[in-house]
Amino acid sequence: MTRPRQHVAAMAPYALADLGGPDSRPAPSLAQNESFRPPCPGAFEAVAATMADAALYPDPDWTELRSMIASHHGIDPNGILCGSGSLELIGCLARAFSGPHRAVLAPEHAYPYFRSAAQASEARFDTAPESDCTVSADGLLEAVRPDTGCVFLANPGNPTGTRIPAGEIRRLRNNLREDILLVIDEAYGEFADHLDVPVFNMTATGNTVILRTFSKAYGLAGCRVGWGTFPSRIAVEVRKVLNPNNVSSVSQAAARAALQDIAYMRETCVQTAERRDRAARKLATLGIRCLASCTNFLLLDLETRDLARSAEARLRSEGAVLRTQGAAGLPNCLRMTIGPARELDNAICLLETWIREISP
Numbered sequence: 001m002t003r004p005r006q007h008v009a010a011m012a013p014y015a016l017a018d019l020g021g022p023d024s025r026p027a028p029s030l031a032q033n034e035s036f037r038p039p040c041p042g043a044f045e046a047v048a049a050t051m052a053d054a055a056l057y058p059d060p061d062w063t064e065l066r067s068m069i070a071s072h073h074g075i076d077p078n079g080i081l082c083g084s085g086s087l088e089l090i091g092c093l094a095r096a097f098s099g100p101h102r103a104v105l106a107p108e109h110a111y112p113y114f115r116s117a118a119q120a121s122e123a124r125f126d127t128a129p130e131s132d133c134t135v136s137a138d139g140l141l142e143a144v145r146p147d148t149g150c151v152f153l154a155n156p157g158n159p160t161g162t163r164i165p166a167g168e169i170r171r172l173r174n175n176l177r178e179d180i181l182l183v184i185d186e187a188y189g190e191f192a193d194h195l196d197v198p199v200f201n202m203t204a205t206g207n208t209v210i211l212r213t214f215s216k217a218y219g220l221a222g223c224r225v226g227w228g229t230f231p232s233r234i235a236v237e238v239r240k241v242l243n244p245n246n247v248s249s250v251s252q253a254a255a256r257a258a259l260q261d262i263a264y265m266r267e268t269c270v271q272t273a274e275r276r277d278r279a280a281r282k283l284a285t286l287g288i289r290c291l292a293s294c295t296n297f298l299l300l301d302l303e304t305r306d307l308a309r310s311a312e313a314r315l316r317s318e319g320a321v322l323r324t325q326g327a328a329g330l331p332n333c334l335r336m337t338i339g340p341a342r343e344l345d346n347a348i349c350l351l352e353t354w355i356r357e358i359s360p
């Protein structure tokens with residue numbers, strides 16, 4: 001019988017959110033941190049126009065897209081690689097830079113895909129303690145072992161929603177061994193750009209990569225476009241394990257159109273923050289504590305695993321899907337995306353009803 005490699009057989013598949021509602025109907029989801037807004041209007045026109053050339057393969061080098069990303073962020077287009085979502089870039093970085101003798105280190109409540117990417121590369125996955133659900137540079141530095149090959153962290157974090165200042169990221173880099181690759185995943189970076197200085201120029205260290213995506217603030221999760229800025233030596237290696245022609249021509253067109261309407265993206269970020277903070281205040285009046293979030297989601301602390309499960313099941317029974325966070329070491333918590341107003345209000349109302357039902 002054909003057998004998979006041992007480390008693959010031992011892996012659990014990466015668990016995406018279970019979107020099933022009552023009677024297995026798909027429910028409107030607040031479980032995947034998608035934007036509550038459709039893509040910008042220009043993206044619709046751009047995609048329609050690109051269909052004329054859909055018989056041809058896309059630009060394998062993402063030339064125009066890279067040039068637009070570079071001019072928007074003031075970085076070098078030559079250091080950019082694009083992925084089929086930032087997931088592809090995370091997987092390829094792990095494949096190229098971690099393995100049986102090069103462990104991956106991440107914060108305790110890290111984005112769970114980092115673990116999957118490490119496991120798929122046959123690398124040990126180590127975690128470092130956080131401080132109040134916030135990445136701790138000192139925690140990571142103390143957890144480094146002789147065979148640590150990569151440090152992956154998301155800033156802001158998912159599922160915590162918290163962030164650490166650029167100065168702390170630089171301190172982390174300055175105190176990590178030079179042979180350790182530091183990957184900073186900024187999937188939610190646009191929601192926090194107004195809070196700090198960018199860290200893109202850290203690629204100059206030669207061993208730091210910064211990733212972003214069009215899936216969140218730009219509302220293009222379905223198009224699967226991620227990108228990263230890489231030191232050239234690292235980009236060359238990652239490129240070898242990326243799928244050729246990985247970003248479709250329609251997706252590249254949608255992403256380019258999104259970059260032509262930065263005002264729309266910024267409006268999305270502002271509206272998201274307003275809705276998020278309003279939701280957090282409302283939840284506080286119900287006695288539910290949320291971590292201060294810099295993203296398009298809130299992490300609700302339900303205090304016990306049983307209460308988190310009970311709330312999740314109650315909401316799901318009415319078609320509202322939030323995500324449990326056991327996979328990120330936070331079994332007492334539920335993550336709620338700042339989704340469309342109707343779904344968000346409905347979820348909060350259902351939480352209010354659930355609290356009444358379980359109150360003695």
Ligand SMILES: Cc1ncc(COP(=O)(O)O)c(C=O)c1O
Binds near residue numbers: 088
């Ligand atoms: C921290 C983080 N990184 C990466 C991703 C993957 O994003 P993409 O859609 O670009 O693959 C997500 C998606 O939720 C995320 O939360």
